[in-house]
Amino acid sequence: MQDFVTKTLEEMFDPWPLKPEISITEEDERLFVNIKTGKDTDFHQFNGQPVVALQYLLRLITKKQFPEENIQIVLDVGDFREKQKDNIKSLVYESALRVKASGASLHLRPMSAFERRLVHTEVAETDGVESESMGVGRDRHVVIKLKSL
Secondary structure (H helix, E strand, C coil): CHHHHHHHHHHHHCCCCCCCEEEEEEECCEEEEEEECCCHHHHCHHHHHHHHHHHHHHHHHHHHHCCCCCCEEEEEECCHHHHHHHHHHHHHHHHHHHHHHHCCCEECCCCCHHHHHHHHHHHHCCCCEEEEEECCHHHCEEEEEECCC
16 A cells, blocks of 8 residues: 555645655554655644644545555645644643633634644643634534633
8 A cells, every 4th residue: 555655645746846755654544644845844734734634635646546445544745734733732831821811712713623633632631721623514613721620
């Protein structure tokens, strides 16, 4: 399957002047696909939507080729996900300080499921605050509030 994913990505990038360096590792029925292009920040625009879209397409193509397999693909371009985790940590730290100082709940911007999960994980490790998701679809977001007694 790794060879198929590599070949598929190379074909996807073929019309572009970008020649990707692709590395794939497998762990617990997940393929972690890391791509470096030399223009990685182009994929980080619009809250990482190009990365998410590329991952979605790759999953569809792979599932069609291997319908019996139950392997999840996690795609990253230029360490976007690691940078995203660092940004979420900073956001949660600053938001928790604001919530503790004001006592008022803070509604964060709408986020992807991946980002919301990162926020909830980070908030769970932060004293004095808790989080919940609110909204539907593209408006789904996290609310950080003082921890209930």
